[in-house]
Amino acid sequence: MQKTMLIDTSRCIGCRACQAACKQWNQLPAEKTEFRGSYENPARFSSITWTKIVFREHEENGKVRWLFAKQGCMHCTEAACIKVCPANAIYRTEFGTVKIDPQRCIGCNYCAANCTYQVIGFDQAANVARKCTFCHDRIANGKEPACAKTCPTGAITYGERADLTALAQQRAAELQKAGYSEANVYGIEELNGLGMIYVLQERPAAYGLLENPRIRLSTVVWDYIFKPVRILVVIAAFFALWVNRGESKKESA
Ligand code: SF4
Ligand code: SF4
Numbered sequence: 117m118q119k120t121m122l123i124d125t126s127r128c129i130g131c132r133a134c135q136a137a138c139k140q141w142n143q144l145p146a147e148k149t150e151f152r153g154s155y156e157n158p159a160r161f162s163s164i165t166w167t168k169i170v171f172r173e174h175e176e177n178g179k180v181r182w183l184f185a186k187q188g189c190m191h192c193t194e195a196a197c198i199k200v201c202p203a204n205a206i207y208r209t210e211f212g213t214v215k216i217d218p219q220r221c222i223g224c225n226y227c228a229a230n231c232t233y234q235v236i237g238f239d240q241a242a243n244v245a246r247k248c249t250f251c252h253d254r255i256a257n258g259k260e261p262a263c264a265k266t267c268p269t270g271a272i273t274y275g276e277r278a279d280l281t282a283l284a285q286q287r288a289a290e291l292q293k294a295g296y297s298e299a300n301v302y303g304i305e306e307l308n309g310l311g312m313i314y315v316l317q318e319r320p321a322a323y324g325l326l327e328n329p330r331i332r333l334s335t336v337v338w339d340y341i342f343k344p345v346r347i348l349v350v351i352a353a354f355f356a357l358w359v360n361r362g363e364s365k366k367e368s369a
């Protein structure tokens with residue numbers, strides 16, 4: 117089973133209801149933000165902002181128009197975060213999505229440094245990495261993700277990958293006929309398939325999306341060469357922590 121979301125940017129009005137719904141459902145607090153000359157806010161993903169609307173001004177033939185795209189974890193098939201995590205704290209769920217287990221996360225932040233789309237935030241208070249869960253708690257109970265449920269224009273559709281792939285291609289063809297010559301689908305081929313499929317009116321770069329996402333060579337090297345011994349690294353780290361705590365107790369006694 118491969119659950120997917122189709123983000124049809126041609127239907128997005130930039131209202132950010134999805135952004136607010138994500139915060140509400142996941143009980144994520146607001147961030148202190150500042151005006152930077154754009155409605156896009158906050159500037160970056162964080163441990164308390166798992167999705168946001170990217171706002172881009174697009175100029176063509178002397179006319180400027182807004183492009184909007186909901187972005188966050190792409191739930192990549194080739195997921196760099198899963199490959200690098202030394203504690204096996206990031207895994208693929210029964211729905212084909214990518215999830216962090218906070219109980220197993222050791223707070224090394226290596227996933228955030230290697231994420232292809234830079235969407236992982238670090239919760240310093242809890243010492244764990246956090247990101248979009250694809251609303252695992254909702255979909256496991258037969259509900260659609262909170263962001264998809266909330267979108268007032270139907271720009272976010274939740275469903276099976278095969279169905280949404282066909283729908284995306286059909287919608288891109290409609291847009292091309294309507295005069296959007298660059299209309300395309302993003303997320304079918306990229307990283308062997310993303311859990312978020314986009315219908316775009318313009319090239320991916322116009323929305324701040326990577327045109328040709330690739331996993332870094334260092335990630336591949338880590339996965340194939342160091343992964344087999346990573347559990348030893350984790351055990352060594354915990355042993356060092358345990359010894360340090362013992363020493364601290366002796367000193368304070
Ligand atoms: S977008 Fe980043 S966090 Fe999400 S699955 Fe891909 S590599 Fe992992
Ligand atoms: S799927 Fe859930 S966690 Fe992910 S962006 Fe949507 S509301 Fe937030």
Ligand code: SF4
Nearest residue numbers: 128129131132134267
């Ligand atoms: S709720 Fe829908 S229309 Fe509003 S910003 Fe999100 S994707 Fe766009």
